[in-house]
Amino acid sequence: xxxxxxxxxxxxxxxxxxxxxxxxxxxxxxxxxxxxxxxxxxxxxxxxxxxxxxxxxxxxxxxxxxxxxxxxxxxxxxxxxxxxxxxxxxxxxxxxxxxxxxxxxxxxxxxxxxxxxxxxxxxxxxxxxxxxxxxxxxxxxxxxxxxxxxxxxxxxxxxxxxxxxxxxxxxxxxxxxxxxxxxxxxxxxxxxxxxxxxxxxxxxxxxxxxxxxxxxxxxxxxxxxxxxxxxxxxxxxxxxxxxxxxxxxxxxxxxxxxxxxxxxxxxxxxxxxxxxxxxxxxxxxxxxxxxxxxxxxxxxxxxxxxxxxxxxxxxxxxxxxxxxxxxxxxxxxxxxxxxxxxxxxxxxxxxxxxxxxxxxxxxxxxxxxxxxx
Numbered sequence: 001x002x003x004x005x006x007x008x009x010x011x012x013x014x015x016x017x018x019x020x021x022x023x024x025x026x027x028x029x030x031x032x033x034x035x036x037x038x039x040x041x042x043x044x045x046x047x048x049x050x051x052x053x054x055x056x057x058x059x060x061x062x063x064x065x066x067x068x069x070x071x072x073x074x075x076x077x078x079x080x081x082x083x084x085x086x087x088x089x090x091x092x093x094x095x096x097x098x099x100x101x102x103x104x105x106x107x108x109x110x111x112x113x114x115x116x117x118x119x120x121x122x123x124x125x126x127x128x129x130x131x132x133x134x135x136x137x138x139x140x141x142x143x144x145x146x147x148x149x150x151x152x153x154x155x156x157x158x159x160x161x162x163x164x165x166x167x168x169x170x171x172x173x174x175x176x177x178x179x180x181x182x183x184x185x186x187x188x189x190x191x192x193x194x195x196x197x198x199x200x201x202x203x204x205x206x207x208x209x210x211x212x213x214x215x216x217x218x219x220x221x222x223x224x225x226x227x228x229x230x231x232x233x234x235x236x237x238x239x240x241x242x243x244x245x246x247x248x249x250x251x252x253x254x255x256x257x258x259x260x261x262x263x264x265x266x267x268x269x270x271x272x273x274x275x276x277x278x279x280x281x282x283x284x285x286x287x288x289x290x291x292x293x294x295x296x297x298x299x300x301x302x303x304x305x306x307x308x309x310x311x312x313x314x315x316x317x318x319x320x321x322x323x324x325x326x327x328x329x330x331x332x333x334x335x336x337x338x339x340x341x342x343x344x345x346x347x348x349x350x351x352x353x354x355x356x357x358x359x360x361x362x363x364x365x366x367x368x369x370x371x372x373x
Contacts, residue, residue, distance in 0.1 A: 004120060004250060005147060007241070011044060014168075014208070015323060022127055024169030028071055028098050028253065029069065029070070029071055029098050030033065030068070030069065030070055030071065030072055030096060030097070030099055030100075030101065031067070031068070031069050031099075031100045031101065032047075032068040032069075032081070032096075032101045032102075032103060033065070033066075033067055033100075033101070033103070033284065034061070034065055034066040034067070034068075034096075034102075034103045034104075035064065035065055035101045035102065035104045035300060036061065036064055036065070036066070036103070036104070036105060036106070036107070037064055037105075037106045038085075038108065039060055039061045039064070039083065039085060039109070040061070040085070041061060041063065041106055042060055042061065042062075043060065043083050043084075043085060043101060043328045044058055044059070044060050044083060044084075045058065045059055045060070045061065045066050045068070045081060045082070045083045046058045046080075046081070046082050046083070047068060047070075047079055047080070047081060047094075048079065048080040048081075048082060049077060049078075049079060049251045050077075050078035050079060050080055051077075051078065051300075051326055051327040051328075052213040052269055052270070052271055052300065052302065052306075052326060052327070053269065053272060054099050054257055054269040054270065054271045054301075054303075054306060055236070055271070056070070057070050059084050059139065061083075062153065065355045069290070071229060072096070072097065072098055074098040074156070074220065074302070075097035075098055076095055076096055076121050077096065078093070078098075078191065079093070079094040079095070079096065079164075079210055080092075080093060080094075081093075081094055081103065084094075085107060090107060090110045091110060091111050092105075092111040092112075092116070092130070093111065093123075094109050094112045094116065094122060094123075095121055095188065095191070096119050096122050096189060098117065098123060099118055099119040099121075099122070100118045100119075101117070101118040101119055101122065102115075102116070102117050102118050103115070103116050104117075106260070112129075112133050112136070112137055113268070114194070117242075121186075121187055121188075124183075124186045124187070124188050125187075125188045125338075127188075128179050128186075128188040128189070128192065128245070130181075131175050131176075131179055132172045132175050132176060135168045135171055135172045135175070138168055138178075139168050139169070139172075139220065141192070142161055142164060142165050142168075146158070146161045146162075151174070168347070169221070173199065175195065176192050176195075176196060177192075177196060180192050180193050180196065180208060184211035184212045184213065185212070185213050185214070185216065186216070186360040187216065187219065187221060188214075189212075190219065190221045190222050190225065191221045193205065193208060193209070193225055194211075194221055194224040194225055197201075197224070197228050197248070198336075202228075203335070205225065205228070205229060206229055209222075209225050209226070209229060210251075213288055216238045220325075220328040221328075223328050224327075224328060227330050227333040227334065228333060231330075231333070231334050231338045233301050233333075233334060234334060234335045234336055234344070234352055234355070235336070235352070235355070236352050236353065236354060236355055237351065238351070238352050239350050239351060240259075240344075240350050240351075240352060241331070241334040241335060241353075242253070242254065242255050242256045242348050243255050243298075243322040243323075243330075243331040243334075244321075244323075245298075245322050245323035245331075246321070246322050246323070247319045247320060247321055247322075248308060248311045248316065248319075248320050248322075250331065253319060253321060255270075255296065257265075257329065258294070258296065258319055259294055259296065259346065260293055260294030260344065261290070261292055261293070261294075261295045261348045262292055262293040262294070262347060262348065262371075263293065263295075263344065263345070263346045263371075264293060264294070264295045264296070264343060264344070264346075264368075265295075265296050265297075265298060265335070265344040265345075265346070266278075266282060266295060266296070266297040266298070266341060266343055267298050267300060267316070267326075267332065267335065267340060267341060267342040267343070267344070267345065268297050268299060268300065268311065268340055268341050269299065269300040269301055269310075269340040269341075270299070270306040270307060270310035271306070272340040272341060274340070274341055274359040274361070275310075275314075276310075276313075276314065277311075277313065277332060277338050277359055278341055278359040279314035279316075280316075280373060281359075281361075281362070281363075281364045281365065282295060282316075283309050283315060283317075284365070285364055285365060286318060288365075289368070289372065293307050293368075293372075294318065294319075295318045296318060296319050296320075296321065297311075297316060297318065297319070297320040298320075298322075298323065298331060298332070299320060299322040299330070299336070300327055300328035300331055300332060300340055301322065301325055301326060302325065304322065304324065304325060307320070307322045324343060338357070339358075341356075341357065341359055342355070342356070342357040343355070343357075343364070343367070344355055345368070345371065353371065354367065354370075354371065
């Protein structure tokens with residue numbers, strides 16, 4: 001009788017463990033089912049991480065449907081779901097965890113009128129987007145109108161069009177702020193606050209931040225706001241922020257110990273097109289200013305393999321530093337990095353004397369010549 005009881009107990013434990021494992025697998029996996037029209041068979045859809053611009057999954061359309069499956073290591077994530085049809089870039093935004101998602105719509109519904117269901121986080125994101133949808137659509141139409149005009153007409157209508165865009169942007173910002181204040185329990189809210197933080201007084205940011213739930217405050221999105229409130233974000237005229245991380249030679253390095261007389265910090269990311277374009281010019285200026293300036297790159301890539309692959313591809317001979325935290329690294333937040341590439345020039349006294357974003361051919365040399373000649 002005891003043997004039978006033991007067998008039943010063992011069987012119950014095995015069933016319970018199996019059920020737990022099954023549930024765990026379900027929780028750790030995302031599935032995105034697409035039911036779409038207007039996309040020819042063979043159209044490729046991609047999932048692209050919004051913070052790094054890295055493509056991490058793809059699939060093709062067959063009979064008006066597609067399926068994507070995988071795992072997000074740090075959910076929820078901001079993602080672009082995008083495709084190209086007849087050279088047209090088509091996309092919509094996702095904010096999902098490891099959930100089961102359904103995406104329904106025609107090609108003409110992208111990006112604003114796609115139906116996305118199956119995730120509470122995504123549905124809250126959909127609601128936040130619906131508040132500003134009309135303004136964003138109007139803005140996109142105005143920008144498209146401006147760039148479709150002949151050059152002489154652009155100059156003639158520039159002031160009127162961009163004045164209207166400025167008004168729309170102001171209204172959109174107010175709508176986003178109102179949403180943030182009213183929803184201290186959503187990821188959409190804290191993400192919006194992260195983007196709005198530079199446009200609001202710190203006291204206002206602190207007041208809003210204090211109302212967030214403990215769960216939201218523990219998220220990587222809240223980290224952007226928390227560091228902003230705690231630290232002085234670097235601007236021209238400020239002393240540099242020290243930082244440390246791993247370099248490409250597997251050494252732990254500290255910025256203050258490897259900086260030069262002058263130092264150019266190159267905030268970069270593996271999948272950033274302008275960063276790749278800047279690589280040759282960075283090599284050139286590293287040789288031009290070998291006796292007077294150090295270059296130190298700081299990677300915004302969360303994945304080590306992506307960072308190391310880009311270091312090899314771009315022939316980076318100077319220190320490239322990585323801390324594995326991507327956009328949510330304290331270093332990036334302290335330096336106020338909103339896009340890649342961003343460059344920060346520091347003088348021998350440790351003062352930031354220039355800071356700029358973006359890259360065009362010759363732009364690095366031209367910028368540095370202002371300081372060295």
